[in-house]
Amino acid sequence: MGETITLDETDRRLLRLLQAEPELTLREVGERLGLSHTPCWRRLARMREAGVIEERRHIVDPIAAGFEITVFCAVRMNGHSREHLEEFEAAVAGISEVVQCYSVSGDHDYLLRVLARSIRHYESTVKNALVQLPHVLSISTSVTLREIKNTTDVPL
Numbered sequence: 001m002g003e004t005i006t007l008d009e010t011d012r013r014l015l016r017l018l019q020a021e022p023e024l025t026l027r028e029v030g031e032r033l034g035l036s037h038t039p040c041w042r043r044l045a046r047m048r049e050a051g052v053i054e055e056r057r058h059i060v061d062p063i064a065a066g067f068e069i070t071v072f073c074a075v076r077m078n079g080h081s082r083e084h085l086e087e088f089e090a091a092v093a094g095i096s097e098v099v100q101c102y103s104v105s106g107d108h109d110y111l112l113r114v115l116a117r118s119i120r121h122y123e124s125t126v127k128n129a130l131v132q133l134p135h136v137l138s139i140s141t142s143v144t145l146r147e148i149k150n151t152t153d154v155p156l
Contacts (some may be wrong), residue, residue, distance in 0.1 A: 007052070010033065010043070012017070014043055015034055015154070017033065017048070017156050018053075019156075022056065051090045058082075059152060062115050069117070069118060069122050069143065070115060070144040070147065071113055071116065071122055071143050072114075072141070072144070073112040073142075074108035074110075074111055074139070074140040074142075075110040075136055075140075076107070076136075077107050080109070085109075087134045087135060088134055088136070095125070095129045097115055097121075097122075098112050100112065100113035101113075108140070119143075120131075
């Protein structure tokens with residue numbers, strides 16, 4: 001990530017357009033914004049350099065890919081030394097079923113979003129990976145019933 005930058009209204013319009021229609025070419029983006037190719041490209045390059053725009057990806061629907069179960073796990077640690085937290089974070093990064101991990105405030109220390117193909121798959125993930133994570137005191141699990149909203153769009 002580069003330097004912190006200030007986004008002007010044109011930058012925000014450009015980002016909203018890219019979020020809504022990521023398949024647009026740079027020429028089409030420029031036309032929609034009333035910019036020629038070069039200024040449009042410079043704005044994108046500046047935002048990429050600053051880390052405002054991360055990377056282009058295709059978003060896979062977990063259910064369509066066979067991951068029917070989404071579980072949120074609230075993790076409480078048995079210690080809060082830097083070493084304990086770093087060991088936990090390094091270990092959780094290696095579990096493919098954990099698709100998101102947040103350090104949180106409140107009663108728990110981390111919140112994990114875990115995908116599984118079935119309850120049995122989730123049970124296996126718990127037994128073979130989650131309970132093996134270092135320095136975990138407890139894990140509180142909530143199995144989702146239905147997804148109401150899930151977006152990657154940033155409200156610009």
